[in-house]
Amino acid sequence: MIRSELIQKIADENPHLYQRDVERIVNTIFEEIIEAMARGDRVELRGFGAFSVKKRDARMGRNPRTGESVPVEEKHVPFFKTGKLLRDRLNEE
Numbered sequence: 001m002i003r004s005e006l007i008q009k010i011a012d013e014n015p016h017l018y019q020r021d022v023e024r025i026v027n028t029i030f031e032e033i034i035e036a037m038a039r040g041d042r043v044e045l046r047g048f049g050a051f052s053v054k055k056r057d058a059r060m061g062r063n064p065r066t067g068e069s070v071p072v073e074e075k076h077v078p079f080f081k082t083g084k085l086l087r088d089r090l091n092e093e
Contacts, residue, residue, distance in 0.1 A: 003030075037078060047085035054079045 001009075007026050011019040036043050037053050044050040053076050061072040082090075 045083070047083050049080055049082040049086055052079050052081070053077070 003026065007019065007023045010026065011017060011022045014022065033043050033051060037051055040053055042050055042052045056075050056077055058074040059072050060069050062068070063070050
């Protein structure tokens with residue numbers, strides 16, 4: 001599902017809301033998650049999962065084309081850990 005499909009689904013399920021308002025709400029939620037992670041905060045959505053930022057240390061990498069060793073700088077990457085409810089629903093039989 002992409003962002004526009006999410007917006008359309010929420011708008012369809014809530015006919016009392018205008019689509020532009022639903023779009024503004026969804027975009028605001030995503031922006032708040034992004035801003036919190038940029039500050040280094042953890043964002044937890046109960047039953048769904050938690051977004052956090054992990055630090056990857058600098059290391060020596062390898063250029064796959066030439067085989068030459070190249071330095072890779074330290075960086076921060078997003079990390080998502082699923083919540084128990086989501087994990088359980090995915091593993092139902």
